Amino acid sequence: MEYKNRQPIPYWNWIPAAFALSGIVVFIFATYGPPASSSGFVSTLKGFFEWAAPEYVAAKAHYKAIPGPGSWLFAFVLGMAIGGFIAGRTSKEIPVRDVPPIWKKRFGDSRAKRYAATFFGGFLILFGSRLAGGCTLGLFISGSTQLAISGLYFGVVIFAVAMLTARLIFGKIAEKEEIQ
Amino acid sequence: MTTIWLGLFSGIAFGFVIQRIGATDAHRMARSHLMLDADIPRFMVLTVALSAVGLFGLQSVGVGRILPLPTSIVATGLAAVIFGFGWGLTGYCPGTTWAAAGEGRMDAFFALLGGLAGSALFAQLHETLIPILYDPTNVGQITLTDLFGNHAVAVSVLAVGFGLCAWGIGKLWRSGERVVASERGPDSGTSLGNAGKSG
Numbered sequence: 412m413e414y415k416n417r418q419p420i421p422y423w424n425w426i427p428a429a430f431a432l433s434g435i436v437v438f439i440f441a442t443y444g445p446p447a448s449s450s451g452f453v454s455t456l457k458g459f460f461e462w463a464a465p466e467y468v469a470a471k472a473h474y475k476a477i478p479g480p481g482s483w484l485f486a487f488v489l490g491m492a493i494g495g496f497i498a499g500r501t502s503k504e505i506p507v508r509d510v511p512p513i514w515k516k517r518f519g520d521s522r523a524k525r526y527a528a529t530f531f532g533g534f535l536i537l538f539g540s541r542l543a544g545g546c547t548l549g550l551f552i553s554g555s556t557q558l559a560i561s562g563l564y565f566g567v568v569i570f571a572v573a574m575l576t577a578r579l580i581f582g583k584i585a586e587k588e589e590i591q
Numbered sequence: 592m593t594t595i596w597l598g599l600f601s602g603i604a605f606g607f608v609i610q611r612i613g614a615t616d617a618h619r620m621a622r623s624h625l626m627l628d629a630d631i632p633r634f635m636v637l638t639v640a641l642s643a644v645g646l647f648g649l650q651s652v653g654v655g656r657i658l659p660l661p662t663s664i665v666a667t668g669l670a671a672v673i674f675g676f677g678w679g680l681t682g683y684c685p686g687t688t689w690a691a692a693g694e695g696r697m698d699a700f701f702a703l704l705g706g707l708a709g710s711a712l713f714a715q716l717h718e719t720l721i722p723i724l725y726d727p728t729n730v731g732q733i734t735l736t737d738l739f740g741n742h743a744v745a746v747s748v749l750a751v752g753f754g755l756c757a758w759g760i761g762k763l764w765r766s767g768e769r770v771v772a773s774e775r776g777p778d779s780g781t782s783l784g785n786a787g788k789s790g
Contacts, residue, residue: 443601449706484598508696532678536685
């Protein structure tokens with residue numbers, strides 16, 4: 412594929428990046444246990460409901476199973492947001508966009524449409540994660556690292572379905588135009 | 592208290608790295624799913640291969656804590672289908688929504704809100720859904736060690752298998768040309784300059 416405006420790629424090379432991330436994953440196993448991020452959503456909610464509806468939290472199995480915001484799980488997702496913030500502010504090359512270009516080409520410029528879609532998509536990924544007990548990190552990466560069949564099984568299916576979905580939604584656009 | 596600081600530190604490091612590889616960029620994630628850019632998927636599988644070897648090292652010196660999740664044939668599979676659809680549609684997964692929202696991407700912030708709603712609904716339905724979907728086909732906390740009978744062999748098989756996946760993704764995905772996502776292209780108006788909106 413040839414592009415006219417060739418720029419140096421702003422992202423890290425994948426191999427050193429994988430060494431860096433696996434170092435972090437192993438550090439987490441050593442200092443805490445299996446890393447997870449979808450549980451952080453439940454921690455956040457637990458914190459909210461403990462304030463708004465304490466009896467409700469006390470009665471529900473899902474909130475009983477996961478600690479509130481004063482926990483590693485919540486600190487981790489909060490840290491992820493801070494890490495993303497720092498990384499975003501210290502990189503001049505990686506574009507920060509509210510609506511991805513590929514989405515604009517397929518669905519137009521409407522922010523409301525994109526935000527509605529990501530809200531719905533976010534709803535699905537977390538509903539699925541909570542049903543399976545983990546997400547890309549908490550089940551696929553951390554599960555597979557522990558050799559768990561659940562992590563491998565989840566990983567294969569999420570990749571297959573996401574690739575199929577992306578193909579159905581963006582496939583024609585990507586074929587027609589050079590989407591960089 | 593130490594635990595919280597460790598979590599915060601780990602999260603910052605993790606969020607930083609996934610931003611630098613471009614996993615917080617939904618555009619790049621869509622291109623990965625379309626097999627146009629190999630870097631994120633092969634980065635993910637190589638991370639698993641290396642982490643598995645690292646964890647094996649930790650376990651051999653008796654450090655760390657593991658907790659493999661059980662496999663429920665129906666629930667894990669169905670959850671993965673729901674998850675995969677959302678991931679393909681938005682380009683975000685639960686962890687990246689936090690980092691991308693922190694980075695200042697408004698669509699990720701909405702994905703995060705949607706995620707809170709999805710978690711809240713599941714927590715509400717937990718007592719109903721788990722006995723129907725999860726428990727009947729729950730085969731327990733099975734791992735590759737159960738399959739191969741030996742921990743070291745299982746770790747080697749996983750590490751080599753995922754290493755081969757990383758190599759295969761590089762071959763199958765169209766990623767020969769490494770180019771920047773075109774923020775200097777037609778939509779440069781929405782890029783970079785939106786630092787003010789994230790505050």
